Amino acid sequence: MAAYEFDAVRLFAEGQFAPDAEISIGPDATNYLANVLRLRVGDEVLLFNGRDGEWRARIADLKKRGAMLVLRGQTRPQSVPCDLWYLFAPLKHARLDYMVQKAVEMGASVLQPVMTRRTQASRVNLERMHANAIEAAEQCGILSVAEVRPVAALDDLLAAWPAERTLVFCDEDAPPGGAPAALAAAPKGPLAVLVGPEGGFDPAERERLAALPGVVRLSLGPRILRADTAAVAALALVQAIRGDWR
Amino acid sequence: MAAYEFDAVRLFAEGQFAPDAEISIGPDATNYLANVLRLRVGDEVLLFNGRDGEWRARIADLKKRGAMLVLRGQTRPQSVPCDLWYLFAPLKHARLDYMVQKAVEMGASVLQPVMTRRTQASRVNLERMHANAIEAAEQCGILSVAEVRPVAALDDLLAAWPAERTLVFCDEDAPPGGAPAALAAAPKGPLAVLVGPEGGFDPAERERLAALPGVVRLSLGPRILRADTAAVAALALVQAIRGDWR
Numbered sequence: 001m002a003a004y005e006f007d008a009v010r011l012f013a014e015g016q017f018a019p020d021a022e023i024s025i026g027p028d029a030t031n032y033l034a035n036v037l038r039l040r041v042g043d044e045v046l047l048f049n050g051r052d053g054e055w056r057a058r059i060a061d062l063k064k065r066g067a068m069l070v071l072r073g074q075t076r077p078q079s080v081p082c083d084l085w086y087l088f089a090p091l092k093h094a095r096l097d098y099m100v101q102k103a104v105e106m107g108a109s110v111l112q113p114v115m116t117r118r119t120q121a122s123r124v125n126l127e128r129m130h131a132n133a134i135e136a137a138e139q140c141g142i143l144s145v146a147e148v149r150p151v152a153a154l155d156d157l158l159a160a161w162p163a164e165r166t167l168v169f170c171d172e173d174a175p176p177g178g179a180p181a182a183l184a185a186a187p188k189g190p191l192a193v194l195v196g197p198e199g200g201f202d203p204a205e206r207e208r209l210a211a212l213p214g215v216v217r218l219s220l221g222p223r224i225l226r227a228d229t230a231a232v233a234a235l236a237l238v239q240a241i242r243g244d245w246r
Numbered sequence: 247m248a249a250y251e252f253d254a255v256r257l258f259a260e261g262q263f264a265p266d267a268e269i270s271i272g273p274d275a276t277n278y279l280a281n282v283l284r285l286r287v288g289d290e291v292l293l294f295n296g297r298d299g300e301w302r303a304r305i306a307d308l309k310k311r312g313a314m315l316v317l318r319g320q321t322r323p324q325s326v327p328c329d330l331w332y333l334f335a336p337l338k339h340a341r342l343d344y345m346v347q348k349a350v351e352m353g354a355s356v357l358q359p360v361m362t363r364r365t366q367a368s369r370v371n372l373e374r375m376h377a378n379a380i381e382a383a384e385q386c387g388i389l390s391v392a393e394v395r396p397v398a399a400l401d402d403l404l405a406a407w408p409a410e411r412t413l414v415f416c417d418e419d420a421p422p423g424g425a426p427a428a429l430a431a432a433p434k435g436p437l438a439v440l441v442g443p444e445g446g447f448d449p450a451e452r453e454r455l456a457a458l459p460g461v462v463r464l465s466l467g468p469r470i471l472r473a474d475t476a477a478v479a480a481l482a483l484v485q486a487i488r489g490d491w492r
Contacts, residue, residue, distance in 0.1 A: 105475050107467070140470040177492040180426055220482075221353070221491035222325075224386040229351050229478055236466075236479035237486055245467035246423040 009037060009045040010054070010141060012134045013069070017052035021071045022060070030067040033059065046075060048137075050145040053078040081144035082244050083190045085110040085165070086235065087157070089197030090121040091227055097132045099228040104136035104146050106235035107244060108193075112149045114157060118199030124151050158208055164189045166214045170234050172200060172224075174217040183241040187214045193238055195230045255283060255291040256300070256387060258380045259315070263298035267317045268306070276313040279305065292321060294383075296391040299324040327390035328490050329436045331356040331411070332481065333403070335443035336367040337473055343378050345474040350382035350392050352481035353490060354439075359397040364445030370397050404454055410435045413461045416480050418446060420463040429487040433460045439484055441476045 011033075015023045025033075033039045039059060047057045047069065054076040057069040086108035090096055100111060111133060113124045126148050133146045161167065166186045170193070194209070201209065209215060220233050239245040257279075261269045271279075279285045285305060293303045293315065300322040303315040332354035336342055349357060357379060359370045372394050379392045407413065412432045416439070440455070447455065455461060466479050485491040 102475055102478075105469060105471055106479070107469060140472070142469055179486045179491060219491065221485055221489075223351060223353055223388055225351055226386070229348055232348075232475055232478040233352070233482035236482040239467055240425045240483055243467075245425060245465065 009033070009039070010138045011045055011047055012138055012145065013047045013049055015049060017047070017049055017055055017071055017074075019071060019073060023047060023057060023069050023071060025067050025069065027065055030062065030064070033067060034062055044072070045069070047071065048143045050137075050143070051078060054141075054143055076143065079143045081109045081146075082107040082239075084108050084235075084238070084243060085112055085190075085192035086146075086231070087112045087114050087167075087192055087194040088227065088231065089114055089116050089119040089195070090124045090151070091198070092121050095226075095228055096121065096124075097128065099231050100129050100132040101136040101139075102228060102232050103235065104133050104142065105140050106232060107142075107239055108146055108235065109144065110147045110149060110192075112157070112192075113151045114154050114194070115151055116154045116197050116205055117202040119197045120199065126150065154205055155208070158212060161212060163213070166191050166216060167209070167212055168193045168216045168218050168234065168238055169209050169212075170195045170220055170230050171206065171209075171217040172196075172220075173206065174219040176219050176222060179218050179220070179237055180241055182216050182218065183237060186216045186242065191238055191242055193231075193234050195227055195234060198227055255279070255285070256384045257291055257293055258384055258391065259293045259295055259303075261295060263293070263295055263301055263317055263320075265317060265319060269293060269303060269315050269317060271313050271315065273311055276308065276310070279313060280308055290318070291315070293317065294389045296383075296389070297324060300387075300389055322389065325389045327355040327392075328353040328485075330354050330481075330484070330489060331358055331436075331438035332392075332477070333358045333360050333413075333438055333440040334473070334477065335360055335362050335365040335441070336370045336397070337444070338367050341472075341474055342367065342370075343374065345477050346375050346378040347382040347385075348474060348478050349481065350379050350388065351386050352478060353388075353485055354392055354481065355390065356393045356395060356438075358395045358403070358438075360400050360403060360440070361397055362400045362443050362451055363448040365443045366445065372396065400451055401454070404458060407458060409459070412437050413455070413458055414439045414464050414480065414484055415455050415458075415461055416441045416466055416476050417452065417455075417463040418442075418466075419452065420465040422465050422468060425464050425466070425483055426487055428462050428464065429483060432462045432488065437484055437488055439477075439480050441473055441480060444473055 056072040061068040086103040302318040307314040
């Protein structure tokens with residue numbers, strides 16, 4: 001929930017975390033600390049590296065080019081990330097940033113951009129997706145950083161689809177209703193959620209998807225949802241019925 | 247789903263809809279038609295007024311100050327809107343716009359800004375909320391326009407709460423899990439969903455909420471969600487389990 005959103009400054013930082021370890025951060029994070037938050041040497045923030053949990057860290061040095069922080073102690077152990085893949089046809093620019101942040105907030109551990117026949121965005125900035133995944137983790141207190149996978153063609157993904165992972169496929173042609181029951185009845189084991197392009201799936205793609213063993217065709221109701229809304233809605237149902245909201 | 251998002255130009259317009267009725271639209275919508283979409287006299291769009299369904303309309307006159315369209319025929323009958331109230335502590339600016347649009351996409355029929363002790367936004371632009379509700383309806387093919395209610399204090403709303411309406415209250419302190427069961431077990435009758443401010447509810451407010459007859463305390467999982475994400479997630483669960491996604 002939103003309550004703790006702004007309770008502390010939480011930054012992702014590379015490095016080996018241990019008591020009294022010195023952790024350096026780059027110019028962007030430093031600028032945020034010094035000029036946005038107006039923090040100074042001696043102030044404390046929270047750091048995480050995606051592996052070693054969350055640590056209290058004291059700002060020991062603060063320059064334009066970067067800052068150095070000293071780890072004081074662990075405030076939270078590393079959480080075990082969900083095993084939940086989020087597959088999506090990339091959107092353009094700001095709405096893709098937004099969708100990536102939302103998927104991370106909802107607990108996706110893998111972000112897999114998928115090219116379909118009707119995908120509009122031709123190029124995908126994976127660096128920017130990674131930065132958005134980190135920003136969402138920082139803001140939402142998530143201690144693991146979602147893995148950003150290279151863009152793949154839907155057909156290639158389906159051809160090599162892991163048998164044990166159930167694909168939940170948001171299908172505007174799925175019969176309305178029954179989403180909770182369909183998710184509850186899906187095969188045990190890990191899940192992936194696929195939200196299609198704003199032009200919808202090509203009929204051949206939809207056929208291919210429906211033929212995948214154990215696939216769940218998820219209806220997201222009678223109204224048209226934008227892709228970023230569908231992402232949160234589908235992930236909410238999956239987490240509540242099959243995921244770590246239980 | 248997202249598939250039909252851009253399949254047609256759909257505009258909200260005031261006026262009495264009937265075959266061959268002449269409907270005028272203002273400078274903003276006209277600018278959008280003429281300069282963004284580059285439509286011309288003779289082109290057709292879809293219009294809805296929130297009461298009479300969706301109609302095909304031909305652009306008969308297009309000036310800078312406004313345009314006049316002639317209704318050709320109804321393409322969809324008026325849909326019956328959900329009876330679902332969305333109560334929320336206002337966010338600031340862009341994120342409020344976003345949250346309002348998302349709530350409308352998810353089927354909220356009433357948008358009720360709620361002032362709580364920790365609400366950050368001091369002023370709420372109801373006109374802007376109304377414009378966002380219309381924009382979301384246009385983009386998502388929703389034929390009814392959500393009602394924007396004046397800002398109210400949480401205590402006043404609870405003091406006059408309608409007995410037949412179940413309040414689903416997104417509570418970061420609710421015991422994790424069980425959201426689908428809690429919603430399924432909630433009293434029959436209409437629902438309202440409340441998402442709190444980003445500072446969380448005050449303890450006295452939470453106590454007051456929990457004491458409301460038939461209230462459902464909804465857990466949205468172990469991660470911190472921004473308020474706009476919580477809105478979509480909570481509404482998705484409500485629609486799938488108790489609403490018009492069934």
